[in-house]
Amino acid sequence: MARVTTPRPTDGPPPLHDRPGPWTRALGLLTVVLAGAWLGLLVVGDVRIPVGPMDTTMTLRPSLTGGTKINVSPLGALRLDSHVAPVRLDVNVDQLDPDRAQALVDHPERLSGLQDEVAHDVTHGTLDLAVRSCVAVVTGATALGLAVYRRPRRALAAGGLALALLAASGVTAYATWNPKSVLEPRFSGLLTSAPSLVGNARSIVTEFDVYQKELARLVTNVTKLYDATSTLPVYAPDPSTIRVLHVSDIHLNPASWKIIASLVDQYDVDVIVDSGDTMDHGTAAENGFLDPIEDLGAPYVWVRGNHDSEVTQRHLEGLRQVHVLDDGRAETIAGLRFAGIGDPQFTPDRSGKPGAEASQELAGARLATALRDQRTAGTPVDVAVVHEPSAARETDGEVPLVLSGHLHHQEMEILKYGTRLRIEGSTGGSGLRAIEGEHPDPIETSILYLDRDTRRLQAWDEIRLGGLGLTTAEVSRHLPEENTPGAGTSSGPPSPASP
CATH class of the missing domain: 3.60.21.10 (Metallo-dependent phosphatases)
Incomplete structure (x- = not known):
């Protein structure tokens, strides 16, 4: 009796038992989205923007802690706890524009309006960076999704998910934004020798509209740092x-x-x-x-x-x-x-001392x-x-x-x-x-x-x-959490029932 064999199909979807599970597919898609978004930011996510007398490059980078990093090459860097989100804002001070810097030197009265100019430049740069970053992550995730899955629908899903993740990160950064973080920077490099970048102690406590004015102070003093070719400016203590x-x-x-x-x-x-x-x-x-x-x-x-x-x-x-x-x-x-x-x-060693x-x-x-x-x-x-x-x-x-x-x-x-x-x-x-x-x-x-x-x-x-x-x-x-007289004004600790 002749054996009849059925040929194994060569086309069509794989058998159900060979298909990856839903969690595996979701993890794979998320990996493609994150990798593609990161590559997109690396390739096309930079924005060059003038801030006051300086040319800067602003970039978004993946990060576990968020915050802002300002690189002032070759002087060092400032790190600000500006927000908590899975993205960090990197600002590289590329160079000092000699014409704009000279204009400030020749016309020092323009320094009084520098905070408005800086605020306008930063706002414009941030909006431009947001648009470019959206394009970068969508393009990167879509392109990588197309290369991996070879299906337009899956690639578009990767791009849409990347956009959603970036939007969620932006909302988180906005919700946790701390404008006073510029008052508590962490210096590294040669900038540790210039604590006057953040102003004196009295102005820190009493300055109104802190963020814009102190940001302008940072830009102004970094300009002076670049202008001082021999030594960094010394710290000028507040007499108060x-x-x-x-x-x-x-x-x-x-x-x-x-x-x-x-x-x-x-x-x-x-x-x-x-x-x-x-x-x-x-x-x-x-x-x-x-x-x-x-x-x-x-x-x-x-x-x-x-x-x-x-x-x-x-x-x-x-x-x-x-x-x-x-x-x-x-x-x-x-x-x-x-x-x-x-x-x-x-x-x-007091460990054995009763x-x-x-x-x-x-x-x-x-x-x-x-x-x-x-x-x-x-x-x-x-x-x-x-x-x-x-x-x-x-x-x-x-x-x-x-x-x-x-x-x-x-x-x-x-x-x-x-x-x-x-x-x-x-x-x-x-x-x-x-x-x-x-x-x-x-x-x-x-x-x-x-x-x-x-x-x-x-x-x-x-x-x-x-x-x-x-x-x-x-x-x-x-800065202290509160600037009140504190203790030492009564004859002793108040009772728990006292106001």
Whole structure:
């Protein structure tokens, strides 16, 4: 009997069991859309636009965090937390137009209208970029979809989905847009040497219509940076502010003194505050490390850390320009009234020391009592200084600002009764401990701007330098959440039922 065989079809759709599932097809389409949109932005997504006297290129780039990056080659970059969306706005300052720049030099009265010109240029460039980006992502996704699927309908679906994703990103960016982000930029490169780009502390707090005016200030000062061919412009301090350099946890790093001296000169610092752990073991053999303090160019306020001994403290008390705070004793230095207390513990490793936390709280309570006594006497303290944050928290409600260290990273916190706690990082990059971990610890310090009349914090710059073997630098400007007198105006912390 002859066997009859049916030939296997060579044309037509594959059998159902060979077709990919709906989730696989959707994932494949999404991959094509994202890849095509990204390629489209790379190829045709740039917009060249003049902004004031400069020629710039604006681009949208995929990003997990969003924001804006302004590249000012070769000076460095500014990063702004302008929005939260899966796209980042990149602005490259390509060159300074000599004719437009010269016109500003010849006619300085035009600077008064620069903010309107910049706002108009940025608005025009953003609209142009939005249109070009839409065309770019649709074209890129459609072209890649046609190449992958070879079906016009599927390719058009990819283009439509790309447009929808870009529109959703735009809506998210608009909803989360933060116009004041220009006041808190993060600098990198040579721009870290020009903190005056964002203006002085008083103008930061009081300026009206902040975004346009500060954006114009950025453009104007970048113009001046380009015009200065030999050196960057120095920081011009506001006479209405007191500049405090907060350092901590130097841990015998000799490089710290040169960094501190440079910051004192660059920012015209009025007073340096060291919240302890300047040493590692507190021995007399280490005392010679402290001698450069006399030549830093500003008064040096110091409290004892858990790595500093009584021997260390006595040596510092004999140095010129040094003010040692202990037992709640208060001193007026550079127009500010300081009080502090030394760390009650002395051990390089307190993990096995019983009662360490309780002793910190007792020391903080002693300082809080001294602060109340100072206020009763009509000489309220403006800034309290301790080493450990746990001791600092005991002063809540008794002083507007308390400074500490110990944790080797930077924090800023408003405590329950209004006192602002500033925890400084390690200005010595954790000393020899920098080589213990996988990555070296950064060198961290801060410039605090306090109003000379109210003696309240107006703004602060966080300075972060790459640790051992690294050459990175970053400066970020921050503003207080609120500019109110804060704590220290009552006899003690209010009860929870008080308004």
